[in-house]
Amino acid sequence: MVNDLLWDEFQEAVSQKLIRHRSIIDVWSKFxxxxxxxxxxxAKSVTNCGCIEIHAAKNQVPPGGDLSLEELRSFMDDHVDGHLCQNCREVIEEEFGRLLFYTVALANIVDINLYDILIKENKKLAALGLYHLS
Ligand SMILES: [Zn+2]
Structure with missing residues (x-):
């Protein structure tokens, strides 16, 4: 499977890249x-750039409880208004890349294949279907 090979290649590349700071202490603190x-x-996208704003409040759901999932979803808000500008998007994408790198590095140290975890989690979500609300 192509995705499996890509993931394995990435895990191996991370392993090769981590030569000097290979200790689990270095890796989990970087993680x-x-x-x-x-x-x-x-936070800087909100407070420095201003391309997004956060307006948080308790989500208001009508009483009764007999809403469909789609109806319920319409009452749930992520509290983010606006869209990331190109600059903020690039910075955040880079940070997610760093997180992905150290997530894989940490998994490598404890001999966990994250592609296997991805498959397991995806199966769990599929099994839970529409009834899993978190
Ligand atoms: Zn921005």
């Missing part, structure tokens, strides 16, 4: 830093 950098990049 955590990558998470923080994504949050920071999104």
């Amino acid at each position: 955590q830093e990558a998470h923080a950098r994504i949050s920071r990049a999104i």
